[in-house]
Amino acid sequence: MEIFEVGPCNSSYEMGYLIGERFSSLIKSRLAADLILQTQLRPYAKTHLAEPLIDSLTENNRSKFPRYWDELVGIAEGSGVPVLDVQDHEPGFALYACVIFSYCCRIALFWVAYEVFLFFFFYSLNVQIILINFRKEILAFMPKNEGANIPEDTPDDCSTILVVSRSMAIAAHNEDANIALVGHTYLIQANLGNGLSFTAYTYAGELPSCAFGFNSHGLAFTLNSVPPREDEIVAGGIGRNFISRDLLEATSSSDALKKIQSSEVSIGHSYNLIDISKRNILNIETASRNRFSVYEVYATPFFHANMYLHLQVPQIQDENSSSRQKRAAALPQESKEDFLSLLGDIDDKRYPIYMSGPTLYTLCTAVFDLDGPTLSIIEGNPKEGKVTRSFHM
Template identity: 65%
Template sequence: MGSCTGVESDRLEIFEVGPCKNAYEMGLLIGQRFSKLIKSRVARDLILQNQLRPFAHTTTPQSESLLKSLFDNNREKFPRYWDELLGTAQGSGVPLLDILLINFRKEILAFIPKEGAKSSDVDTSDDCSDVLVVGESMTIAAHNEDANIALVGHTYLIKGILQDGSFFVGYTYAGELPSGAFGFNSHGLAFTLNSVPPVEDEIVAGGIGRNFISRDILEATSIDDAMKKINSSEVSAGHSYNLMETTTRRIFNVETASRKRVSVYEVGETPFFHANMYLHLHINQVQDENSISRQKRASVLAKVSKEDFLSLLGDTDDEKYPIYMTGPLLHTLCTAIVDLDEQTLSIIAGNPKNGDVSHVFSISPKKAQ
């Protein structure tokens, strides 16, 4: 059922799984294959250990009611993906609660008191930078996947084959649903993600989790279908989606927030840089110095050629808040380049300026086998 198609780089393994008889089996095979990595991630994840677990284990009315509504609402809306997580927990031998807590990290952390949290526990686990353009000479989305140091070496690629023969490929954090980062599918649809920080009173307890929505987008049949999936989910926290489609050669940035607020911006000939802040959805947001700094730096860098895009994402000019991150807390794990004219998604290891491509995937639409 599950088969591994080989290790193509030191770190990033691709596991081909499916078609499976059900979602639980898909999760089970993923959990078994990456059990060691998932256990290692859970053992190193200070946010899980010092914030999420204590919150879940202190049986206050607030924690019980938040977790119950979060789990019930997501299980009801996405029973298949819920079953996938049940399988992942079973297959990996990691307690189900830990698997759920890391998948709902953003939706829970907003409700945990911040007093006394050490800097290593602060949730900075998915800052990212994207630069996008739809021009005459090139149509490209370039994405830095930035994460907390605990996640370095704790990612893999899942190629999930569905029962109708269609498939998706998602860059996946150990123990989480594919994909909290970027992915594509056999319908010629690709996406990258940026987290955005609404202030606390903009976050609704018990809403739909971002990991579940992005897992659903991996099965979208078109950019319109992906938009419908985003629009139909009453999210808890906000998120930013960069959606791209080979058949129409279009790229959209979609910013979302709770209470079904969505803003759509179509990328054109002017290169569009997106860090971790809302740019066009009007919402109260946390002032993130890191994002503001990256946004300012990107505005002055050249953005004419693909090489310029890679150079921008590899920029380390600002010592405190570089676009390409090498620690101590945040690391750029890899860079993904989606080229809609070449119809490829490439993954670059190390600084993208050096162009060390570890994987290239064709993202042209494939017929079901």
């Protein structure tokens, strides 16, 4: 697992560009291997149905987080991912852009022409990068292709166990994802030049981090997806990648909570928020329309798969998640070794807690020890406890 140290930079765009440039081959490989992107997101992005959704996601997230949007544009440009060809847009898209631009220039409305240019530039710029960063916010609203011979999207089936007792304070987390992500991740260590730095486990081509990370203010997090029902989601809201990127710059746990609670999310998510100085762990479940619930973890271990546990939101029933939840409840949870054994459990052959394909794969296990304080990253089954990266937080 490669680590890239970046910053301080003169701009967010520069930081993104350097990340994209450094991991260009990895980003291109991930995009090519991502069947959900190639068979679902890209074809859908060409349709008139997708245009208002992608436009609203772009405008709302760029307006709320302009620095992170610039960072994302930098990642796209630095990676050298080709801009989609004309055939990847709606019919007549390029011609329409040229006509408007030419007309504005002829009547001397140069500032309008410039704005038109920027609009079409941003819309067409490395659309694949935009699509993977809004993957969940787009897939949730796509028409269901019943019987179509295309791969189904899989939830980001992460499993997390948390405890804060007199003897230990630990957050242990399996980072699970589609098998296309295997070999397509890296660690970013960023120095922002304002006294803040962060370390984030990052999916190739995406903002840091949709997985886990920590910063120099002693704050850390891991994430779990949750599945609100279709009538509980809102199109064009704030993307999860942008919210978690913002968490990496939180100055305190109260600041982090404010960022989560005011996020105006499109779909649901679960945040495991770790405050090292307070020796405190919170689980925050969110849903659209600014709904959230906060659960503080104490001495009783708290296991979270991918279902709402305390926020009262109608949700899609996921057998994978409920099976892992039941299995975890049956396993010992008395020590750190028990937690690692639990996260490495493969007893349920259909829905194991530790996943090894064919579709879902445990990329790594992150162990946050608040009494170290350390972050240990384990690649391979955590039962074996072979740490490949360790950081003092």
